[in-house]
Amino acid sequence: MQGIVEPGMNHFMPDLSLEGLLEFSEEFTLDGTVDGSIFFFSGALVVNKTGVIFGAVRVHSAMVFGRMDGELHVQECVLKAEAVVVGDIHSESLVIEAGASFAGRSLIPSRCAEPRHRTPPRTNRHM
Numbered sequence: 001m002q003g004i005v006e007p008g009m010n011h012f013m014p015d016l017s018l019e020g021l022l023e024f025s026e027e028f029t030l031d032g033t034v035d036g037s038i039f040f041f042s043g044a045l046v047v048n049k050t051g052v053i054f055g056a057v058r059v060h061s062a063m064v065f066g067r068m069d070g071e072l073h074v075q076e077c078v079l080k081a082e083a084v085v086v087g088d089i090h091s092e093s094l095v096i097e098a099g100a101s102f103a104g105r106s107l108i109p110s111r112c113a114e115p116r117h118r119t120p121p122r123t124n125r126h127m
Contacts (some may be wrong), residue, residue: 030066049082064100073109 027044030051038045038057045059051066063074064083077091081099088105096102 045081 016075027046028038028040029046030053031048032050033052033054035054037055037099038053038059040059042060045057045062047053047062047064047066049065053066053068055070057068057070057089058073060074062072063076063078063080064082064085065080066082067084069086071087071090072085073090075091076093077089077118078095079085079097079100079102079119081097083097083102085101086103088107089102090107090109092110094106
């Protein structure tokens with residue numbers, strides 16, 4: 001994924017805004033504003049510097065240069081130095097570059113599903 005538009009990619013221009021649900025296939029580059037949810041489990045999302053998302057995002061991979069405000073469910077996520085993300089990120093792989101702003105929790109989905117086992121308390125028995 002690169003932070004530029006390549007031929008054949010879906011591209012949401014800076015002067016566009018959308019309220020509602022956005023679904024796409026393959027790679028999608030966002031330069032505009034989405035107020036709603038974005039879903040595509042096997043797709044790649046690039047949020048460029050002028051891109052803004054207010055809502056839940058579920059994609060395979062995301063590279064964020066712009067702003068996101070909402071919960072993100074993704075396999076791979078990179079927050080670039082210019083990124084501003086407010087909300088929880090559920091990801092197997094998360095890279096946060098120096099300069100990026102992230103306010104929320106980082107959760108690894110496979111580990112969150114594992115039951116927690118308590119370690120038995122130590123006793124002071126003298127034998």
